[in-house]
Each structure stands twice: as structure tokens, then as C-alpha cells.
Amino acid sequence: MGRNEELFERAQKTIPGGVNSPVRAFRQVGGTPRFVSRAKGPYFWDVEDTRYIDLIMSWGPMIVGHAHPEVVEAVQRAAQTSFSYGAPTEGEIELAERICELMPSVEQVRMVSSGTEATMSALRLARGYTGRDLIIKFEGCYHGHADSLLVKAGSGLLTFADSTQNAPSSAGVPQDVVKHTLVLPYNDVTAIEEVFQNQGDQIAAVIIEPIAGNMNLIKPSTEFLSAIRNLTSKYGSVLIYDEVMTGFRVALGGAQSLQGISPDLTCLGKVMGGGMPMAAFGGKKEIMSKLAPLGNVYQAGTLSGNPVAVASGLKTLEIVSRPGFYECLTGQTEKLMAGLKRAADEAHVPFAVDSVGGMFGFYFAPQVPSSFEAVTKMDIEAFKKFFHAMLDQGVYLAPSAYEAGFTSIAHDNEVLDAIVSAATISFQKL
Numbered sequence: 220m221g222r223n224e225e226l227f228e229r230a231q232k233t234i235p236g237g238v239n240s241p242v243r244a245f246r247q248v249g250g251t252p253r254f255v256s257r258a259k260g261p262y263f264w265d266v267e268d269t270r271y272i273d274l275i276m277s278w279g280p281m282i283v284g285h286a287h288p289e290v291v292e293a294v295q296r297a298a299q300t301s302f303s304y305g306a307p308t309e310g311e312i313e314l315a316e317r318i319c320e321l322m323p324s325v326e327q328v329r330m331v332s333s334g335t336e337a338t339m340s341a342l343r344l345a346r347g348y349t350g351r352d353l354i355i356k357f358e359g360c361y362h363g364h365a366d367s368l369l370v371k372a373g374s375g376l377l378t379f380a381d382s383t384q385n386a387p388s389s390a391g392v393p394q395d396v397v398k399h400t401l402v403l404p405y406n407d408v409t410a411i412e413e414v415f416q417n418q419g420d421q422i423a424a425v426i427i428e429p430i431a432g433n434m435n436l437i438k439p440s441t442e443f444l445s446a447i448r449n450l451t452s453k454y455g456s457v458l459i460y461d462e463v464m465t466g467f468r469v470a471l472g473g474a475q476s477l478q479g480i481s482p483d484l485t486c487l488g489k490v491m492g493g494g495m496p497m498a499a500f501g502g503k504k505e506i507m508s509k510l511a512p513l514g515n516v517y518q519a520g521t522l523s524g525n526p527v528a529v530a531s532g533l534k535t536l537e538i539v540s541r542p543g544f545y546e547c548l549t550g551q552t553e554k555l556m557a558g559l560k561r562a563a564d565e566a567h568v569p570f571a572v573d574s575v576g577g578m579f580g581f582y583f584a585p586q587v588p589s590s591f592e593a594v595t596k597m598d599i600e601a602f603k604k605f606f607h608a609m610l611d612q613g614v615y616l617a618p619s620a621y622e623a624g625f626t627s628i629a630h631d632n633e634v635l636d637a638i639v640s641a642a643t644i645s646f647q648k649l
């Protein structure tokens with residue numbers, strides 16, 4: 220038995236499923252999860268000292284590469300003066316100012332410790348602000364694991380649960396809670412128009428992944444986004460852009476900067492903490508001022524704005540703001556996708572690719588899907604074989620066909636060539 224197997228067996232005794240977040244368990248693809256011992260740049264090493272090219276990058280945060288020396292130094296410096304105070308610091312102001320500068324729709328921002336907390340708090344705020352209960356989310360979008368958002372959710376829920384029913388995707392979520400959540404198909408303009416016509420004055424918020432990354436990568440159409448923005452404005456509902464994944468990953472100003480949409484609230488996480496537990500929600504001052512201590516919408520956190528996480532986030536945002544960062548990241552990601560597509564074509568495997576900035580999707584399907592329904596029709600068996608063939612050659616893909624992939628600035632040409640060579644062999648094995 221190898222060391223990964225040993226650790227997996229041991230982990231399962233004290234940790235449910237052996238993991239602290241479900242998709243890590245390899246349940247869709249089968250086999251033994253790799254237990255990581257260290258990482259650097261685009262690589263990580265498992266406990267057997269096997270090196271992998273990392274294409275999940277902690278599911279998004281590690282955009283400047285693992286253990287970037289400048290980020291490590293900033294974190295070490297912050298850690299020397301204690302890890303947490305539970306009182307405000309200047310670093311939090313700097314981070315808030317930086318976020319507001321980079322995302323002009325965000326006038327004020329509140330820091331939290333996870334994307335789940337960000338979306339959960341943004342929804343409460345939207346409900347408190349509007350005095351309404353109903354929210355709209357879209358099929359296949361994942362916004363963290365707050366009760367009201369676990370309906371037809373993507374990511375691990377799509378991997379594990381029967382998400383085909385219009386019911387909670389998870390046990391333990393009362394029907395009573397999700398009755399306030401309306402779930403509509405992504406990219407379906409008519410559906411959202413109809414709902415607003417019928418009950419627009421009861422809708423507190425529409426929450427959307429502006430580029431969906433939890434049902435693989437799915438882009439929204441321009442008409443869909445315009446309809447959402449226009450309808451929410453017309454009916455006084457709050458438009459919440461969940462940019463936990465896309466924020467500072469698809470572009471410096473997030474998906475909203477590429478789409479020319481100004482949401483009312485934005486949720487952030489992942490890249491903004493550079494790999495530390497750090498997230499935020501922010502937006503219009505008029506809405507944000509309803510939060511305690513100014514307003515009557517309560518929200519709080521012992522570790523919110525944690526100084527070590529702030530140091531990591533600030534340094535990461537400084538690095539991604541350097542000239543040419545996103546041009547390079549986008550170019551490299553596109554090059555990788557073109558290489559994978561070429562390799563699949565050579566092997567006559569039906570395969571499609573897409574990417575935005577440092578986020579990508581590949582699909583065992585003849586064309587890029589544009590809906591949750593299309594995603595569920597992909598060839599999952601082909602994906603599983605491909606995943607393992609790539610893993611055997613030292614390339615670590617997301618262990619589920621329903622997840623987007625992530626590159627970093629450290630994924631240079633040599634790394635891309637190695638991935639494409641591995642893919643060429645892997646496609647031939649399908």
C-alpha cells in the first residue's frame with residue numbers, strides 16, 4: 220500500500236469520507252486522493268514525492284502560483300505580530316480601498332472568512348434592504364453551502380446529489396427554507412422575464428455566477444445578463460454578482476468589468492485572500508449601510524479581516540495588478556486550451572474547450588455547452604478515463620467533470636507543453 224492509500228485509510232477513521240470538502244475525495248473519478256506535502260509555482264508534490272502539475276490551484280486562489288516568495292514574505296511578516304486581534308487594523312482599510320478601486324461597483328466592502336459567508340451575508344442584506352423574501356438563483360450555480368442556496372446547486376452537489384428534483388440538493392435543508400428560492404435555467408431570458416412579470420415586487424435578489432464555474436465553465440449570453448440587470452433595476456431587486464470564483468481571476472476588475480455590468484452587490488473570495496481564508500461582499504453604499512453597526516442587518520465574524528489573510532490578499536492583489544499580468548495569464552490559458560483541443564482532434568475524440576482569463580473548461584462533448592442541461596449530457600466515462608490517464612502522467616485535473624479548471628501565472632510554456640504531451644497520450648487511450 221502506498222503512502223496516499225495509507226493516509227486515506229487513516230483519514231477516513233476520523234474525518235467523514237477522509238476529506239474536509241467533498242470533491243477532494245475523488246468519488247466521481249474513483250481512486251485514491253493525493254495527500255499533498257508541498258507546492259511551488261505550478262506544481263505540488265504528494266506524500267510519495269510524486270510531482271503533479273496543478274490545474275486546480277486550490278480551486279482558484281493561487282493565481283500567482285504556489286508559495287510565491289513575495290506573498291510568503293508578507294504573510295510571515297504579518298504572522299510575527301500575532302495572528303488575530305479582533306480589533307480593526309490599517310491593513311483592512313488598505314484591502315477595502317484596493318477592492319473598491321479595482322471594482323468601481325463596490326463602494327463599501329465587508330470582509331468575511333469564506334465565500335459561503337459572503338453569499339449568505341449578501342442575501343440577508345438584500346432581504347433586509349428590500350424587505351422581501353424571494354431570491355432567484357440559477358441551475359448549476361454554486362454559491363457556497365448556506366441552506367437557502369442549496370437548490371439545484373453545482374460543484375460537489377452536482378457531483379454527488381440528485382439535483383434533478385426541484386428540492387434541496389442536500390439533506391438537512393428544510394423545504395420551508397428553500398421555498399423562498401426560485402431556481403431558473405441559466406441563459407434563459409424568457410424564464411426570468413416571466414418570473415419578474417408575475418412576482419417581481421416580491422423578489423429581494425437575483426444571485427448569479429456571472430461566468431458559471433461550478434457546472435464546468437459556462438458563459439452567459441449578453442442578452443441574459445442585460446435582461447437580469449434591467450429586470451432587477453425595474454423591480455427594485457438587488458443584483459448580486461457572485462464573483463467568489465471569477466473575481467480577480469478572469470480579469471483584474473472581475474467578470475463585471477468584461478461584461479460592462481454594474482451589480483448592486485458583489486461577493487468575493489478565493490484570489491482576494493491569495494489562499495488564506497478570506498472573502499468579502501460589497502457594493503452600493505446605500506445597501507451596505509444597512510449592515511450592523513449602522514443598520515439592522517446583523518453580520519459579524521471573530522476572524523473577519525484577519526491580519527495574516529489581509530497581508531496575503533493585499534500582496535496577491537498587488538502582484539496581479541502589475542502590467543501585463545492578465546494578458547499573459549489569458550494568453551497562456553488560451554494556448555493550453557488550443558493544445559488540448561488539437562490533441563483531442565488528432566485522436567478523433569469529441570471535445571470542446573473554453574476559457575476566460577485564468578479559468579477554463581473542457582468538455583467531452585461536440586460543442587461548448589451553454590446550459591446546465593447540456594452539461595449533464597457530457598461523456599462522464601470519457602472524462603474519468605482521461606482524468607486518470609492525466610494523473611498517471613503527473614497532471615492533476617479537477618476530480619469531477621463539473622468543475623472549471625484554473626491556471627496561474629507560473630504555468631509557463633514548458634508546463635503547458637508537458638500538459639499537452641500528457642493529453643496527447645491520454646486521448647489516444649480513450
Ligand SMILES: Cc1ncc(COP(=O)(O)O)c(C=O)c1O
Pocket residue numbers: 278332333334335336338361362363364374428432433461462463464488489498
Ligand atoms: C461562485 C462561488 N461562490 C461561493 C463559493 C463558496 O466559497 P467557499 O468555498 O469559500 O465557502 C464558491 C466555492 O467554490 C464558488 O465557486
